[in-house]
Amino acid sequence: MTNIHPGTVGQAEPQRPLRPLLDAVRVSKHYGSNEVLKDVSLQVAAGEVVCIIGPSGAGKSTFLRCINRLEVPDAGEVWVDGQAMGFEERDGKLYELTERKLSKQRASTGMVFQHFNLFPHLTVLGNVMEGPVRVQKRASRTVDAEARAVLERVGLGDKIDSYPSQLSGGQRQRVAIARAVAMKPLFLLFDEPTSALDPELVGEVLTVMAGLAADGMTMLVVTHEMGFAREVADRVVFMADGGIVEQGTVDEVLVNPREARTKRFLERVLA
Amino acid sequence: MSTPSARESVRELLPQVRLRHWGRWVIAAVILVILGALAYGASQGDISWRDIPYYVISPIILQGLVNTIILAVAAQVSAVILGVIIALMRISENPVAKWFAAAYTWLFRGLPVLLQILLWYNLALIFPRLQLGIPFTDVVFVDLSTNAVMTTFVAAFLGLMLNESAYMAEIVRAGLNSVDRGQIEAAQSIGETPLQRMWRIVLPQAMRVIIPPTGNDFINMLKGTAMASVIGYVELIRAANNIASFNLQVMETLIAAAFWYMVIVSVASVGQSYLERSFDRSDRARGGPTRRARRRLARDLVTPPLVRSHP
Numbered sequence: 001m002t003n004i005h006p007g008t009v010g011q012a013e014p015q016r017p018l019r020p021l022l023d024a025v026r027v028s029k030h031y032g033s034n035e036v037l038k039d040v041s042l043q044v045a046a047g048e049v050v051c052i053i054g055p056s057g058a059g060k061s062t063f064l065r066c067i068n069r070l071e072v073p074d075a076g077e078v079w080v081d082g083q084a085m086g087f088e089e090r091d092g093k094l095y096e097l098t099e100r101k102l103s104k105q106r107a108s109t110g111m112v113f114q115h116f117n118l119f120p121h122l123t124v125l126g127n128v129m130e131g132p133v134r135v136q137k138r139a140s141r142t143v144d145a146e147a148r149a150v151l152e153r154v155g156l157g158d159k160i161d162s163y164p165s166q167l168s169g170g171q172r173q174r175v176a177i178a179r180a181v182a183m184k185p186l187f188l189l190f191d192e193p194t195s196a197l198d199p200e201l202v203g204e205v206l207t208v209m210a211g212l213a214a215d216g217m218t219m220l221v222v223t224h225e226m227g228f229a230r231e232v233a234d235r236v237v238f239m240a241d242g243g244i245v246e247q248g249t250v251d252e253v254l255v256n257p258r259e260a261r262t263k264r265f266l267e268r269v270l271a
Numbered sequence: 272m273s274t275p276s277a278r279e280s281v282r283e284l285l286p287q288v289r290l291r292h293w294g295r296w297v298i299a300a301v302i303l304v305i306l307g308a309l310a311y312g313a314s315q316g317d318i319s320w321r322d323i324p325y326y327v328i329s330p331i332i333l334q335g336l337v338n339t340i341i342l343a344v345a346a347q348v349s350a351v352i353l354g355v356i357i358a359l360m361r362i363s364e365n366p367v368a369k370w371f372a373a374a375y376t377w378l379f380r381g382l383p384v385l386l387q388i389l390l391w392y393n394l395a396l397i398f399p400r401l402q403l404g405i406p407f408t409d410v411v412f413v414d415l416s417t418n419a420v421m422t423t424f425v426a427a428f429l430g431l432m433l434n435e436s437a438y439m440a441e442i443v444r445a446g447l448n449s450v451d452r453g454q455i456e457a458a459q460s461i462g463e464t465p466l467q468r469m470w471r472i473v474l475p476q477a478m479r480v481i482i483p484p485t486g487n488d489f490i491n492m493l494k495g496t497a498m499a500s501v502i503g504y505v506e507l508i509r510a511a512n513n514i515a516s517f518n519l520q521v522m523e524t525l526i527a528a529a530f531w532y533m534v535i536v537s538v539a540s541v542g543q544s545y546l547e548r549s550f551d552r553s554d555r556a557r558g559g560p561t562r563r564a565r566r567r568l569a570r571d572l573v574t575p576p577l578v579r580s581h582p
């Protein structure tokens with residue numbers, strides 16, 4: 001596995017800190033009468049790779065989007081590195097932040113979307129530099145060098161001046177990963193990053209993701225790629241009907257699941 | 272080479288007789304005859320063609336040209352700014368702002384521009400003075416005679432600008448809506464603030480949808496300024512009439528004005544396609560096919576060369 005991480009976040013300690021990096025506490029969300037998330041709690045330690053699996057409609061995407069607050073949970077809290085997402089903690093209360101301040105908070109998290117969502121009017125390099133330059137206000141000279149290095153490491157060093165429309169799906173998703181990584185986030189959220197790809201392009205994206213994991217990046221990955229989960233995940237979470245049905249190591253969940261629903265799901269996807 | 276289709280034919284090529292498009296020749300001839308007749312008719316008219324170039328560059332007409340351009344640009348630029356604000360209100364989460372924007376569009380798009388110009392120009396009939404102060408007190412910051420404020424330019428500007436801003440609001444709204452929601456989410460995910468999302472991500476993409484109809488509107492605006500002549504603003508048509516009122520060369524001066532309309536409209540059209548091109552690079556490689564090449568490609572796709580009946 002090539003080292004594809006810019007190295008600044010890479011040297012995470014293997015032992016778990018006392019406080020989890022990400023702590024979602026009893027997150028609930030409904031759309032109309034549809035209870036999409038029911039009291040979902042999940043902790044992720046620094047350096048951990050957690051894969052979320054589950055049937056379509058289980059609420060996996062909604063849960064991920066509640067974590068970086070693209071979606072506002074109806075109830076529950078999401079703590080990232082000791083800060084409540086979307087809130088400011090003052091004298092025992094949580095005061096909701098303005099959209100501006102929430103944006104600042106979000107900059108410490110990264111997200112990779114199923115449909116890439118690259119900025120079509122910016123070049124590959126422009127996409128990767130957008131966050132560090134505009135949000136983190138870092139000098140574009142240093143950002144430029146870093147962005148090129150990140151793109152080099154996802155194997156797109158020769159596509160720097162291309163526009164997204166000129167790239168294959170696999171290349172676009174690697175740019176999207178580079179765009180998220182360039183922000184040096186505390187963790188990365190992946191929402192089915194390979195589901196929109198032609199089968200022959202899935203591998204190149206999974207390789208990049210496995211490289212990130214090997215470098216110690218904290219990752220929360222919604223995926224249907226059981227092979228990836230088996231090889232890379234420290235922990236597997238099975239979600240269904242807006243809740244976590246069971247979670248554990250690869251062996252516990254993917255090999256010897258306890259719950260009947262997990263068994264049925266695995267039989268279906270592995271058939 | 273066992274299948275019959277893979278064998279080479281022994282058939283001789285026969286001479287082909289192409290279809291003659293007699294109908295096209297007939298129609299072309301009819302059009303040319305009609306044009307010729309019109310040109311002859313025009314030359315017989317009681318009009319002194321020789322005077323027209325003189326009117327084209329006469330100071331009065333040129334002043335009218337400048338006034339036309341000033342009014343059109345001022346009204347269009349203000350309408351774009353106001354239109355963006357109304358569009359943002361329309362898509363906002365605030366129900367009062369949403370409602371206001373919808374009512375605004377409904378009102379200013381619904382009334383004829385000429386009527387709006389006349390209403391503004393005659394505002395003094397119902398409000399002789401314009402005051403800015405605190406109601407129910409004697410505090411007055413500004414107190415002006417309405418007639419002093421509501422010059423012909425201001426009245427025409429307000430009428431044209433407010434009407435156009437309602438159209439611009441709709442154009443901008445369509446442009447903003449054309450941008451994929453995922454774009455905003457991606458911008459959010461890297462921590463961009465609402466202003467940055469709008470300015471860096473949404474607007475540049477919306478421009479491709481906004482610019483073509485805005486260009487059309489500006490061309491209409493250039494011509495729409497003619498309505499200001501009704502209240503006495505000296506734009507091109509009023510300037511032409513002012514000359515004609517002395518020497519009765521009504522047609523000659525109007526044709527001079529027509530000449531200038533064609534010039535500014537043509538210039539605006541060129542500017543529009545230039546702008547469109549500069550906002551259209553997102554799906555195009557540097558050094559990739561040019562717009563003209565893509566247009567040719569699109570045309571060829573509609574009429575594949577293989578089935579053309581004509582060489």
Ligand SMILES: Nc1ncnc2c1ncn2[C@@H]1O[C@H](COP(=O)(O)OP(=O)(O)O)[C@@H](O)[C@H]1O
Nearest residue numbers: 031034036054055056057058059060061062063
């Ligand atoms: N914006 C929304 N409005 C209404 N319903 C939604 C919205 N987003 C998701 N849902 C519903 O929430 C449920 C869970 O969706 P999602 O989180 O996308 O599931 P998953 O990612 O596990 O397939 C689905 O029933 C879906 O229809």
Ligand SMILES: [Mg+2]
Nearest residue numbers: 060061062192
């Ligand atoms: Mg989903």
